[in-house]
Structures are given as structure tokens and as C-alpha cells.
Amino acid sequence: MPSHQDARVVARLDLPQPAHVVEFCPHPQAEDLIAWGGDTIVGVIRKTQTADGSQTTFTLVEEHLVGARATAISWSPSTTFSSESQIIRLVVGCDNGKIFLIDQGRVLLVGSHLDTINDLSFSFTEKHTLASVSEDQTLCIWTLPDNLHHHEHGSFQPTCATSRLSSPGVAVRSHPDRSNLFMVAEKSGIVRFYDFRQDETVWSVLLRDDGPGPAILRDADWSIEKSLLRFGAVIGSKWYIWDFPHLEPIRAGHGHEEGAHQFRWARNKNGETVFATATSAPSADTAASIKVHNIDHQLPVHVGDTSSKARVTSISWHRSANLLASANRSRLLCHSIQSGSS
Template sequence: MGGGVQEEAGNRGPSYTVTCEDYVHVVEFSPFDSGSPGSLLAYGGNLFVVVAVCRFQEEDLEVEGLEFNTLRVFHHGVRVDTLAWSPESRLDKLPQVIRFCTAAADNKLRVLTSDLKDSHEVKEIEGHSSYINHLVFEPVEGKQIASVSDDHTCRVWDLDGKETALFKLRSPGMSVCWHPAEVLKLMVAEKRGTIRFYDLLSQQAILSLDCGQIPLMSADWCLANSIKVGAVVGTDWVIWDVTRSSYPQRKKPCHVDRARLFRWSRANENLFSTTGCPGKINSQLLVHHLGHPQPVMIGSSTVGGGLSWHRSLPLCVTGGDRKLSFWMTEM
């Protein structure tokens, strides 16, 4: 069985590629409906963020392959390390609104808001004392941002940059997730292998999960089924059912050197992807399905920074050296 699936998966190149001006450190599809026929996508390089709309033939038969339209290039002045979309980004209203938040190597958050014409605002938020590993917008109204850092904190901010909550961690914060079905909870993953859920009203931890190993590099809360949590730790992927146990139900080795990113598909609760650490020879993209013993897709090219799933298609995107690679999973 295993061998057959492995052969089916095979090493394959991306379904589509887009050439970029710079190394891509992070790339994110908007997980929200922007009201446009395509999907909003942003990617960050060394000095700028590019915002675009993508349409794929898999969702619109009139498109040949991939239609990629750049909406605006935002000068950032410092390398972009992580990026999150606001649910307030809309292209179907006038004026149009684009809003996203970045974190950079200077330990600052920047909230960028634009009407894609003349109005363009950048709000800098300071407070973290070390590298910011991940951030997320509150997914329903978009009025708050949560961020985690090597400074052993998770902080919640309003759009004016005021800190509204502070959670002290026992090791660097690697991932933070906010689920639209559970907006009063925040999921925070720590490098030492612990994932905690915090109640935002009481500001107390209400549930914790344990990897049983270290280092945890990335975790994600499944959008399609909120009882599922996944992570990469060491060279393995691990998955929990939060109603059953604080230890993972499923675990499998995936990347030889070390795994770097874990992301659930937004459309299918059994599909997820992992990447190895950039710069390593075996830094591949792997796509996994919980019903298959082996990866269902192995990307043939080495990946750089970033990993994100399309809002409705079984398609993910990775960044790299002056390119974006889009990978369609044939399920």
C-alpha cells in the first residue's frame, strides 16, 4: 500500500509559478472573502510587500492556468518576516480597503491600510523586545492583532497599537491562531513543545497540549474542524484531537533535517502541508492526507519562506528565491 501511494505522489514541480523581484520570505493567501472573483495574496521580500489578486482555472474555466494581477507594491524598508491579513480587506466596496499586518527583524509590527489609490497609512506598533515569529488578526471584526515572540510573550493589540492583553510564556512563542468559531480563545504554541489555549475574557490558560518532544517550530488550528490541531516538532508532524487527549493522536516523521512549517488546508480537514527548513538540501514541500500513509504530494523544488493554503481550493503556495510556487493537490 505505502509504496503505491508514494509512487502516485512522486516528486513533482509546481502547478504554477510567478516570478518576483526579490527573495520571498513570507506569502499569505487571505483566508477571508474579499468580495472579488479572485483571491487576495500578499508576499514579503527584503524591502517591500506585494499585494495581488490570483485567479486559477480550477475555479474559473475562463482563466488559462493562473491569472496574477499585482494591485500594489508597499515599500516596507526592512525585511518582512511574517504577515497576516485583516478580514476588513474588501475589493467589492468603494473605497476598496486593503489591510494587513507585518512583523520585521526590528521587532516592530506594522499595520498597513490602503484604498489602493491615494490613501495609504502605516501604523508601527512597538512592545516586543525580541524577534516576532507569528501574528494573526482577530478573524471576525479584525479590530485586534495577536503576536508571539522570542521574548517569551504573546501580546494582543488594538489597531491603535495599544496592548490589550499579555500572556507570559515559558519559551519562545512560535505560532498564534485565532479561530472564527472560537473568537474568545487564542491558541499559542511554544518552542518547548507546549500549545496552550487562552480565554481572552479571563486571560487564563484553559487547555494545554503537549508534543512530548522539542523543538516545536510551527502549529496550526484547523479552520475546517476546530477540534483538530497540528504542529511540526523536530523532524515529525503531530496531530491532536483536543477533545481526546493532551498528547498527539497521530505522529509521523516527515523531514530529514528538521520540519519548519505546518499548515492545514482551509477547505479539507484531512489535508495539510509541511515544509523543511529553508537552506537545507531536503527543504521540500510535503502535502499529507490523514487517510494516506505516505505524503500525497512531494514538491520537487527546495522551498524558501512561507506556506499558505487557498481559501477554497486544495492549493498551497510557497515562497523562494525570486519566485512563488503554487501546488495543486489532486485529491
């Protein structure tokens, strides 16, 4: 069996509410910021290290009341956090269908779906473009106004272009080298690359699970490795990897017997081979709620507080370090991932 020695918890932070989503900032100018969303609160935290690098800590930066359960978070590419400039800008999707922009201490309503927001994604390069998917079976492309700091609540009026999906959307992702595309994944197993400038799907595939019973796609992610178009997904208890334009997976493997609910590619130099999966329903005999896989290795690294079978609600990779954040009830954990995943 895989050992736990390759993954260790390096930082913990108790939160005022159960965390439903966590997200490291993927942009280099603010990569040590992490946002978490609870029942009614969204918080921003900074990861810091001692001068010798021996200790990692979490420091609260700000908290905001949004009044609904957070279900998705995406960071704006305009976000910066340094001694010269501090701009904190992110969007939060909620279970009531509303999307809020948190911008320089303000909470502004972007707009609404008719049902729970399942995922959000800012474009990496088009800083005013945002995509959202929902249980209401729609994909929305939002265009935020320029000069956001000049807009107050009454004058903040984003525009929205809506596309109908065949089933609830579960994931939407952008890519730093594909500025016109979003990857959109649906619960039915359809994954498409959508060109928002041309308002058309340029490629799609129907993912099928070979296990018993109905297959439901729970999550998908797009590798940010620039040399290829690679994406992965979790369906049932298994994970699958595809390379565009192949219609059949190049790799497949076992994730979680109870069913996996999250798939996240590493964001650092390992981003085309290393990914994490998580289950939100660990059983009594489950070794770990989070596993880190390397498609070049056979056995995954088990991650988490193995003394507890607490439900993991969300995971997120640091942009450049081998660090994986997880939300575990009302606790935020930061795991250092070593050897077996590198």
C-alpha cells in the same frame, strides 16, 4: 515512493526581493489575494484565472516599503476585494520586533516586541483584535482603534496587553467559531488555548518528540473545521495531530528528515484531514521541500520544483481551492494539489 503527478505548479511570479513569508487571505470576500514579505518590501498580489479556468496568473496589486525583513503576515477580516469595494488591510511582523499595519495604502506602526516577531493573527470575528508572539517570550494582544481610516501616524495608538511565555512563541492562530480564543504554541513544546477576554489559559498541553536530541517545536496550526478542536505541530522531523481535550496525539508521522519548519492545515472542505509541511533546509537527496499529508492516507504528496532544492521559506493554502502557495527564493509559486490529498 509518492509521485509528483498529484501536485503541479500552475503559476509563477518573480519577485523583486527574496520572499520570507507568504499568506493567502483566509476571508471569503478577498480569498484570491496573497501577501508576500521580503527584506524590506511587502507586496499584495491577486490570483486570477482565465474565463475557462485553464490558466492561473498572479497580478500585482500594491507594494509597500516597511524597511525591515518581514517574518509574519496576517489579514484583517475587514479586507474586501471586489468591483464594489476594495479594502486592503493586513499586519506585518518584522525581524526587528516591529509590527506594521498596511491600511488603504498607508503603513502605520502598531507597536514593537523586544525581538523578532515569529507570528501574528487577527481574530476572525473581532476585527480590531490582533495577537503576536515573539522571540522575546511574550504574547501581546493588540486592540486597534475604531475608524482606522480617520487615523494618521501621530494619532494611531493601539493598546496592548502582554502575557509572559515560558519560551519563545512560534505560532498564534485564531478560529472563526471560537471568537474568544487564540491557540499559542511555544518553542519548548507548550500549546495552549488562551482566552483573551478573560486573560487566562483555558487548556494547555506539553508536546514531546520521541526522537533523539532536544525537541524544538517549530510551528503549529489550528484546523478551522468547526466540528472539532484539532491542531497539529511539527517537532523535529515528525508531525503530530491532537484533538481537544486529549493530551496524547491521535496521529503522528514522518515529515522531513532535515526537520520541518512549517505546518499548515488546508482551509477548504478538506481542512480536518489534509495539511502541508515544509522544510527550510532540504538536503541533496530530499525528494521535495513540501509535502501534503492526509491523515486517512499513508503516503504524502510531494510538492515543489523537483529540479531545484531551493529553500522554501513559507507556504499558505487558498481558502476554498486546492491551491498551495510557496515562497522559493525570489519566486512565488502556486501549486495545484490533486487526488492524493483530497
